[in-house]
Amino acid sequence: MVINKTTLTIQDxxxxxxxxxxxxxxxxxxxxxxxxxxxxxxxxxxPEQAILDYLNSLKVIYPQR
Known part of the structure; x- marks a missing residue:
């Protein structure tokens, strides 16, 4: 993901x-x-990095088959 700003708004x-x-x-x-x-x-x-850090902190749980 590429974000052009260094800080973002709530709307962003x-x-x-x-x-x-x-x-x-x-x-x-x-x-x-x-x-x-x-x-x-x-x-x-x-901060842009805060969004990236939050996304990286999320755990993805894959369904078992």
Missing amino acids: AQYILGSSAYSIYKLIHEGKLYAYKDAGGKMWKI
């Missing part, structure tokens, strides 16, 4: 992860997805 994360804004905020508040507020304290910023 929604698109990349296929999740709702509520789910993204929940991941942030649970400490599962690193994010910080911008200098004005109004907008969440999510």
Whole structure:
């Protein structure tokens, strides 16, 4: 996955992860997805690497046949 920005917005994360804004905020508040507020304290910023780290932390369970 190639992302052109170094930081992403909640909306960017929604698109990349296929999740709702509520789910993204929940991941942030649970400490599962690193994010910080911008200098004005109004907008969440999510580092590109935080998205990649979160995706790499997910466990994939394959069904047994």
